[in-house]
Amino acid sequence: MHVFADPTNFDAYLSSFFWILKLTGASAVLALVLGVLLAAMRVSPVPVLRGFGAAWVNTFRNTPLTLVIFFCFFGLYSTLGLSLADDLDLNNFWLGVIGLSAYTAAFVCEALRSGVNTVPAGQAEAARAIGLTFAQTLRIVVLPQATRSVVAPLGSILIALCKNATIVGTIGLMESSNVMKDLINSNGDAVIPIFLVFAGTFAAFLIPTGYFFGWLANRLAVKR
Amino acid sequence: MTTGEPLIVLDAVNKWFGPLHVLDDVSLSVGRGEVVVVIGPSGSGKSTLCRAINRLEPISSGTITFDGQPLPAEGKPLAKLRSEVGMVFQSFNLFAHKTILENVTLGPIKVRKEKPAAARERGLALLDRVGIANQADKFPAQLSGGQQQRVAIARALAMQPKAMLFDEPTSALDPEMVGEVLDVMTSLARDGMTMVVVTHEMGFARHAANRVIFMADGQLVEDAPPGEFFANPRSDRAKDFLSKILTH
Numbered sequence: 001m002h003v004f005a006d007p008t009n010f011d012a013y014l015s016s017f018f019w020i021l022k023l024t025g026a027s028a029v030l031a032l033v034l035g036v037l038l039a040a041m042r043v044s045p046v047p048v049l050r051g052f053g054a055a056w057v058n059t060f061r062n063t064p065l066t067l068v069i070f071f072c073f074f075g076l077y078s079t080l081g082l083s084l085a086d087d088l089d090l091n092n093f094w095l096g097v098i099g100l101s102a103y104t105a106a107f108v109c110e111a112l113r114s115g116v117n118t119v120p121a122g123q124a125e126a127a128r129a130i131g132l133t134f135a136q137t138l139r140i141v142v143l144p145q146a147t148r149s150v151v152a153p154l155g156s157i158l159i160a161l162c163k164n165a166t167i168v169g170t171i172g173l174m175e176s177s178n179v180m181k182d183l184i185n186s187n188g189d190a191v192i193p194i195f196l197v198f199a200g201t202f203a204a205f206l207i208p209t210g211y212f213f214g215w216l217a218n219r220l221a222v223k224r
Numbered sequence: 225m226t227t228g229e230p231l232i233v234l235d236a237v238n239k240w241f242g243p244l245h246v247l248d249d250v251s252l253s254v255g256r257g258e259v260v261v262v263i264g265p266s267g268s269g270k271s272t273l274c275r276a277i278n279r280l281e282p283i284s285s286g287t288i289t290f291d292g293q294p295l296p297a298e299g300k301p302l303a304k305l306r307s308e309v310g311m312v313f314q315s316f317n318l319f320a321h322k323t324i325l326e327n328v329t330l331g332p333i334k335v336r337k338e339k340p341a342a343a344r345e346r347g348l349a350l351l352d353r354v355g356i357a358n359q360a361d362k363f364p365a366q367l368s369g370g371q372q373q374r375v376a377i378a379r380a381l382a383m384q385p386k387a388m389l390f391d392e393p394t395s396a397l398d399p400e401m402v403g404e405v406l407d408v409m410t411s412l413a414r415d416g417m418t419m420v421v422v423t424h425e426m427g428f429a430r431h432a433a434n435r436v437i438f439m440a441d442g443q444l445v446e447d448a449p450p451g452e453f454f455a456n457p458r459s460d461r462a463k464d465f466l467s468k469i470l471t472h
Binding site for chain 1: 278280299300303304305306307308309310311313315316317318319320321330331334335363365366376379380383
């Protein structure tokens with residue numbers, strides 16, 4: 001473990017996971033908001049909105065995330081000049097958040113849409129029958145029940161998002177996989193331990209996350 | 225019982241599900257305070273008729289007028305109309321993620337923009353009226369079918385509707401729970417609520433209805449006071465139907 005005994009290496013390791021945490025947190029919030037909006041569009045009676053939702057999902061669900069992140073850097077930033085922060089790291093961070101959220105929102109949308117299908121049609125009918133508008137019916141009656149039925153799959157999406165955050169390393173952010181690569185390059189004698197430490201750190205965060213979502217899914221399940 | 229212009233008027237209403245003619249030139253008017261019971265064999269279109277009145281089921285042709293206004297096609301005006309017509313479903317359809325009291329106060333708060341405290345007070349009074357005030361904080365799945373249906377009636381009444389539609393309200397209930405729901409409906413009828421009730425409960429039709437509508441194959445076959453209808457059905461379809469259900 002001499003590699004991590006070196007304070008420089010240890011700091012790099014810590015800050016790399018701090019980036020992962022921030023990427024995951026910011027992207028999760030954005031992806032959830034965007035995913036809910038997309039799901040609402042996809043179940044709406046307005047053809048234009050339905051088409052937009054479907055196009056978004058088809059684009060981002062069927063494109064490799066590496067490509068999406070590359071596009072954010074080379075397309076949005078280098079070519080189109082979209083600069084999100086003066087600091088280079090922070091700029092790459094926000095470009096990464098954009099790519100991760102746009103990509104993950106497609107999966108959140110589809111999870112929610114399958115949740116909508118678990119809500120009996122009678123629930124929406126009863127909501128309309130007391131005079132709720134379409135938007136109110138969705139917001140107050142259908143989506144809350146739909147969300148509660150897909151807590152477990154949303155947990156899986158969050159876990160995938162956290163691991164996918166490593167791809168932002170490809171545009172230069174010093175997150176975990178980038179730092180790991182550097183450490184391996186300069187410590188050829190400790191390749192396996194370095195791998196294990198990085199993998200173990202992910203597992204240490206994500207295994208409890210999985211169990212937490214399983215517990216939450218049971219707790220929030222709508223009894224019928 | 226009936227005063228002034230009728231509350232609900234259907235004029236030459238037709239509805240097709242694909243090739244299936246579920247409502248065939250149906251014309252009907254329901255006066256204020258009138259209780260109309262709709263009976264008929266399965267697939268006769270009686271549920272569709274009931275659901276057409278608040279446009280949960282759009283019609284193919286003809287007109288439906290409620291309180292002097294044609295039914296709005298969509299959007300806010302339609303939502304407003306629905307808030308004035310209470311509906312009770314066969315499968316209760318209580319909001320599964322809300323408590324009993326929240327089910328009853330949701331409409332008044334979100335649609336009528338009533339103050340939560342006032343809505344709550346009135347909701348509790350309505351739950352008391354249907355005999356379940358002590359279950360106010362439970363969730364629908366914790367109640368029996370009969371209790372759930374009584375909550376559904378209270379939820380509809382909370383909107384202070386001008387009319388109530390009942391779509392086979394007792395068909396999904398265990399036999400011993402039918403009575404408690406019919407009791408609530410009978411007391412509503414006595415209080416002068418305008419009601420359209422699709423049901424197989426002939427006892428209710430006999431004692432609570434002003435008129436009985438008999439439907440078959442999408443057509444409105446008979447329209448008569450209950451005494452007359454049950455004693456002397458005019459059509460062969462109605463005679464046949466009654467002989468099947470009343471001989472057991």
